[in-house]
Amino acid sequence: MTNLIGHPDHGSFERDPQDMVQLLTPEGERVEHPDFAWCGDDDLAKQLLRDMVLARRFDVEGTNLQRHGELGVWPPALGQEAAQVGAAHAMRAGDHVFPTYREHVVCLLRGVTPADMLGIWRGTTQSAWDTVSTNTHMYTLVIGAQTLHATGYAMGLQLDGMVGNDDPERNAGVLAFHGDGASSQGDVNESYVFAASYHAPVVFFCQNNQWAISEPITRQTTIPLYQRAMGFGFPGVRVDGNDVLAVHAVTSWAMERARQGQGPAFIEAFTYRMGAHTTADDPTKYRLAEETEHWRLKDPIERLRAHLLRSGKIDDAWLAELDDEAEQFGAEVRAACHALPVPKFSEIFATVHAESTAELEAQREQYQTWADSFESIGADSHGAANGQGVSP
Amino acid sequence: MSAQPQAVPNGTKQTLTLGKALNAGLRRALEADPKVLLAGEDIGRLGGVFRITEGLQKDFGEDRVIDSPLAESGIVGTAVGLALRGYRPVVEMQFDGFVFPAFDQITTQVAKMHFRSGGRIPMPMVIRIPYGGGIGSIEHHSESPETYFAHTPGLKVVTCSTPHDAYWMIQQAIASDDPVVFLEPKRRYHERGEVDETTAPIALHQAQVVRHGSDVTLLAYGPMVKTCLEAAAVGADEGRFIEVVDLRSLSPIDMVTVSASVRRTKRAIVVHEAHRTLGLGAELAARLHEDLFYVMESPVLRVTGYDTPYPPSRIEEDYLPNLDRILDAVDESMSR
Numbered sequence A: 001m002t003n004l005i006g007h008p009d010h011g012s013f014e015r016d017p018q019d020m021v022q023l024l025t026p027e028g029e030r031v032e033h034p035d036f037a038w039c040g041d042d043d044l045a046k047q048l049l050r051d052m053v054l055a056r057r058f059d060v061e062g063t064n065l066q067r068h069g070e071l072g073v074w075p076p077a078l079g080q081e082a083a084q085v086g087a088a089h090a091m092r093a094g095d096h097v098f099p100t101y102r103e104h105v106v107c108l109l110r111g112v113t114p115a116d117m118l119g120i121w122r123g124t125t126q127s128a129w130d131t132v133s134t135n136t137h138m139y140t141l142v143i144g145a146q147t148l149h150a151t152g153y154a155m156g157l158q159l160d161g162m163v164g165n166d167d168p169e170r171n172a173g174v175l176a177f178h179g180d181g182a183s184s185q186g187d188v189n190e191s192y193v194f195a196a197s198y199h200a201p202v203v204f205f206c207q208n209n210q211w212a213i214s215e216p217i218t219r220q221t222t223i224p225l226y227q228r229a230m231g232f233g234f235p236g237v238r239v240d241g242n243d244v245l246a247v248h249a250v251t252s253w254a255m256e257r258a259r260q261g262q263g264p265a266f267i268e269a270f271t272y273r274m275g276a277h278t279t280a281d282d283p284t285k286y287r288l289a290e291e292t293e294h295w296r297l298k299d300p301i302e303r304l305r306a307h308l309l310r311s312g313k314i315d316d317a318w319l320a321e322l323d324d325e326a327e328q329f330g331a332e333v334r335a336a337c338h339a340l341p342v343p344k345f346s347e348i349f350a351t352v353h354a355e356s357t358a359e360l361e362a363q364r365e366q367y368q369t370w371a372d373s374f375e376s377i378g379a380d381s382h383g384a385a386n387g388q389g390v391s392p
Numbered sequence B: 001m002s003a004q005p006q007a008v009p010n011g012t013k014q015t016l017t018l019g020k021a022l023n024a025g026l027r028r029a030l031e032a033d034p035k036v037l038l039a040g041e042d043i044g045r046l047g048g049v050f051r052i053t054e055g056l057q058k059d060f061g062e063d064r065v066i067d068s069p070l071a072e073s074g075i076v077g078t079a080v081g082l083a084l085r086g087y088r089p090v091v092e093m094q095f096d097g098f099v100f101p102a103f104d105q106i107t108t109q110v111a112k113m114h115f116r117s118g119g120r121i122p123m124p125m126v127i128r129i130p131y132g133g134g135i136g137s138i139e140h141h142s143e144s145p146e147t148y149f150a151h152t153p154g155l156k157v158v159t160c161s162t163p164h165d166a167y168w169m170i171q172q173a174i175a176s177d178d179p180v181v182f183l184e185p186k187r188r189y190h191e192r193g194e195v196d197e198t199t200a201p202i203a204l205h206q207a208q209v210v211r212h213g214s215d216v217t218l219l220a221y222g223p224m225v226k227t228c229l230e231a232a233a234v235g236a237d238e239g240r241f242i243e244v245v246d247l248r249s250l251s252p253i254d255m256v257t258v259s260a261s262v263r264r265t266k267r268a269i270v271v272h273e274a275h276r277t278l279g280l281g282a283e284l285a286a287r288l289h290e291d292l293f294y295v296m297e298s299p300v301l302r303v304t305g306y307d308t309p310y311p312p313s314r315i316e317e318d319y320l321p322n323l324d325r326i327l328d329a330v331d332e333s334m335s336r
């Protein structure tokens, strides 16, 4: 008997809640929802399947590259492909995305290159991709901080008159990603307050993958997360995060509201982190294999594949072609990783400030002189020189 | 004050890793005082991402080893309330780069409570932070934030460099009635060394000469102590007799020990991973200048991280002070 853990709802959340929007059952059966309709065509459905398969391939490559020592660490998005593909496809090119560190799938679809993403985990860069051409902000590793940036960016869109115009082409919105764990952070809650207060065109997209490293969702909340939105003054919707059609429908609705000037919305994509938190984590320490097995039956890719096959929209030949494409993509990802350039240390001084300082320039020169002293004695790595005569 | 940790006359002398020594020290503190509580992200069932609290929730229960919601300001802020209520909270910040959401609570609330209350309200809290680089990690996981805390009146700041110190210092920090920021050199978690329970530890805020030498004093702490000892060993082969002082306490600084060493060697070099400008090195240089201006034979030098954000891991080796840079500084100090 413990005293602190005494809330009656602790640990009693439903695994299969009924209050979520679903358009495709785990068995791949199309169902209707009173408020949200699938608004795409067969081509889009096939595209979603293709993107999920390629996304998973990217993820598998990431994990394998880490295992082979090519990446320092990798945070898998395994199992969250529908949430991310559905959300990404609900955005227009002119909308803006603020991702966490696990939105590889979203970023791929926004045009961020695999190399740009892998550099972070290989330790050659820190999110140095082209945020302007992709309209996709850098990864944020400090939990929740990006939700405030997203909200401020949305306020900027408002100030620039890009919300609620008669011409829909002139409108834009922001999609802010965060996790279930992040929902406890002060920054995240403050972003809800600011978004509501200014009626900002931002949609909060929370992938509730049930775990924040080792802590279950019940440590962060005792009511379903989407119900919190009402208290902040905007609508909240829970969607089956493993149903790409439903995620697409709900996110399309929320983004269009935002663009039209109807303010923020919150989406809880109910999903599951099938893999470890990162490759450095061991989930057997804190969760049961039985739970993972339960979720395996709700696989986001399987259900769409089953649906499209059964309804004759795709056939084995189409799938075989997709397999080949994934194979080729995998090879490209590996090649891109191996080709990542390691920056010169002296470069780090150049980007600290917009206008550098004499002091920092002096430090760069000091470093360079020191580094050059090894060139003259023929050592190509200070590490090697450093280790001389010392056993670790 | 809670009872000071005592030597165990018939206790053990065993070889432990620094991480396991911290775990053993936390265990003893939990046993010694029912008011001691541990809180933090993933510290319970998982035992922390570095496994420093492994097994403690199982043995002491979920009320004493608490998995917190993911919110650092919340963790420290509620620890203030628990301390007001008479508990002795020991909170974990998962990584150095993630203490900053709690910075306001630490610097404006924790640090000032005793002062604001006219000395009536103590804040016996320990804030554990794994810190420093060299582990090949992504950004925000390799920082050295000690100066922010050492610059804040009301806080005490300590760091350990050996398993023996880890074991004793964590208990001493918990026993302190002042808030203590306890910095753990995460890249040394796996270093092994003897932990001796049978003799009483030296005072928490005392520095220690860990290698004697007559030519120059290296002033270091936490992860850099080992690096300095290695540099001193290499230096000895080259005929340099390098003294190494492990500061252990960064606030307050034990200037008695530091000055005594530098008075003998007449030369000092401060080594830390943290950025150079306004780092501990700046403070030590100023104090040595005040105390020993006419004794020293060369200016205090600094071997530190650069004034840039911590770099991507593939090039971190060039950021961190290493043997070459330290020995270069020794040469420079001696040649002046």
Ligand SMILES: Cc1ncc(C[n+]2csc(CCOP(=O)(O)OP(=O)(O)O)c2C)c(N)n1
Binding pocket: A102, A141, A142, A143, A178, A179, A180, A181, A182, A183, A209, A211, A212, A213, A273, A277, B041, B070, B072, B094, B098, B101
């Ligand atoms: C401010 C801050 N505190 C702690 C961490 C360490 N940390 C990294 S991921 C994580 C859990 C995040 O969980 P959630 O928000 O649910 O996202 P998920 O990882 O499940 O995608 C924690 C505690 C961090 N990155 N930032």
